[in-house]
Amino acid sequence: MSDITTDQAPSALLGSPHPAPAVTSEEGRAEAEKLTGTPATWELKADRSSTTVWRVTGPMGQWALKVGRGEGTVVVAREAEVLARIGATVPTTSYGARTKSGGTSTSAWLLTPWLEGPSTWDALRPVRDGKVDQRQAALAAAADMAAAVGALHHAGWVHGDIQPHHSIHMPGGVRLIGCSWAWNTSIAPSNAFHGGLLHLMSPELMTRAAAGQGPLGPTQPDEVYGLAASLWWASTGSWPLDYAQLGIDPGKFTASALRQVLVRRWPPFGNIPAWPQLEEVLRAVLTVRPDGRPSALHLAQWLRALPA
Known part of the structure; x- marks a missing residue:
């Protein structure tokens, strides 16, 4: 499970698989599919006005891609910075050592290993x-x-x-x-x-x-x-x-x-x-x-x- 927070997205698309992302083609898609391998399945997990989260599954594994736009840009960019600083030093956030991130002046994306388990x-x-x-x-x-x-x-x-x-x-x-x-x-x-x-x-x-x-x-x-x-x-x-x-x-x-x-x-x-x-x-x-x-x-x- 990736970070979806307590806000439940109203979209009927949540949890439904898609062969390719509808809104992330230029924001972390290439990096995600490099990590998961292809063909990759994209599953929309959260879709809010400023942040979108996808579960990307391929033959090489599963990753979460979070994309922030507008107000979400600074939020996603800061999480990427935090996880990079924590790295593998704290067991509870050790996955941070494997993250990938990037962005522009108007958007930011963050790739983290998909964490499978109940909240x-x-x-x-x-x-x-x-x-x-x-x-x-x-x-x-x-x-x-x-x-x-x-x-x-x-x-x-x-x-x-x-x-x-x-x-x-x-x-x-x-x-x-x-x-x-x-x-x-x-x-x-x-x-x-x-x-x-x-x-x-x-x-x-x-x-x-x-x-x-x-x-x-x-x-x-x-x-x-x-x-x-x-x-x-x-x-x-x-x-x-x-x-x-x-x-x-x-x-x-x-x-x-x-x-x-x-x-x-x-x-x-x-x-x-x-x-x-x-x-x-x-x-x-x-x-x-x-x-x-x-x-x-x-x-x-x-x-x-x-x-x-």
């Missing part, structure tokens, strides 16, 4: 569906995601956009995708980044975003909050914040308007009645002050010790 969102589906007998495997997946984030933090990086769709579970371990906003001491946070998925942002990151403080570089404690919020969401299908307690429907607000609401009044957290032990662990991360927030590796240890 954490997929792995926790049994929990959302109430299948108690499958909790152990789901809990292991949650712990593996936390450990993957912890490994990235240990290497001095912040991912920037942690969410359950951005971690892929493979036989060799979890791989983190969607790295466009990652940063460390060698690459500064991007001015184009606005904080990621709003419902997963820590209160302190939300405050900085609302104040227009930029560049908006999430810290590791910010990211641990986002990690716990991601696991809550993936386990329940609901946001951790109980917006009903504010009497609002977050879907009726723009991101900027909802951000202003949350800065003025942070709602209480909801509940996970079907699994109170998991709620206790995640709530302990979400409610503590930033300077007391545990590391991602500590959260992984807590999850591994949790009875299913």
